[in-house]
């Protein structure tokens with residue numbers, strides 16, 4: 368059977384920011400081939416599924432989505448189906464056996480090879496591209512990324528992970544750390560700023576473990592260099608590892624006002640005993656001390672974290688320590704998950720009693736309700752404050768806009784429907800607060816006429 372060159376593609380993305388960026392890189396390569404995006408699977412003749420394997424549920428989802436797309440392929444045999452992301456890496460050849468009509472498999476470190484892989488498919492070969500080439504061989508497609516959105520540009524600085532957290536599958540799906548050279552990173556950020564992006568998000572599994580391969584300059588140096596670039600309004604980075612966060616990095620928050628007063632700092636547990644079993648390499652004392660120094664460097668900094676409940680051997684007492692940590696730190700938001708056993712991870716061999724599912728469920732709910740109370744109080748204290756809001760989208764209800772405060776809180780406010788301000792910075796006063804969002808109103812007296820248009824990244828048509 369000859370395969371027609373595809374005309375329309377669809378990329379479905381699951382998982383973290385790295386996957387989001389990988390999907391943008393996949394899309395850009397296809398668009399360079401003249402293939403256009405569509406959000407309608409019926410119209411697509413090439414579908415890429417970018418999968419996540421961090422928890423079992425996400426990995427299962429990948430196979431059930433593949434199953435659904437196979438049904439489409441039964442009706443339209445010309446449809447090409449590519450399996451990408453962390454589950455694809457994990458499964459490799461197995462994926463082709465399990466799903467015989469898959470057309471190709473691409474692991475996260477091989478995303479830059481999509482065009483060649485597609486060409487091979489068109490001459491009959493079904494390529495499985497997994498594994499971890501050296502950084503020098505990775506194609507970042509920097510200048511050609513089809514950046515989605517108008518305001519936030521994501522930039523990979525380090526790929527993979529060398530940590531040995533016992534619960535985590537990522538080191539096996541994204542491979543060992545590979546650092547991108549400083550100059551590469553700076554020129555990609557410069558490029559995005561020149562195209563009008565206002566916010567830059569530096570990405571890495573352990574972003575603050577980055578080092579320049581040539582000079583060994585560390586992440587504090589990189590933050591300083593990036594934050595000093597002209598035209599950068601907001602700089603964020605994810606995900607930081609507590610033990611690798613040096614005082615020089617903390618100091619950058621005081622030094623550069625365009626580094627957002629927001630930090631995601633996964634702690635995973637409030638119990639030192641559990642942290643040890645997780646292989647995190649720090650105790651809660653280090654974490655509390657770091658939080659204190661961050662708050663000194665940038666008063667009002669909003670912090671978020673990741674928590675796993677029900678890790679093997681976690682007792683009620685351990686869990687109570689996690690609740691105590693939440694009460695003490697008072698995070699602006701918390702991402703909490705039930706422990707999910709992952710293939711090949713060391714936690715499977717810990718010889719610790721499993722936490723019964725009912726207990727893990729109850730712990731998760733207890734944690735969520737405590738955090739909801741904390742968040743409600745924190746957000747209520749913001750009523751009356753004015754924030755410079757980066758407008759990210761039209762709001763759900765007509766006549767509203769949605770944006771983010773510098774501390775990364777979602778805020779909704781009314782706007783003039785005749786005009787889109789997406790990508791602009793607007794001063795907004797908080798009027799009401801909910802646990803997960805704020806409601807505000809614009810504070811400019813003659814708004815929208817008096818908006819400082821010179822600060823907008825997009826031509827504003829009024």
Ligand code: 5AD
Nearest residue numbers: 534535633673674704705706707709
């Ligand atoms: N089970 C549950 N949660 C996990 N995470 C990573 N691995 C697991 C697992 N096996 C969570 C951690 C991590 C976040 C991205 O996902 O909290 O920080």
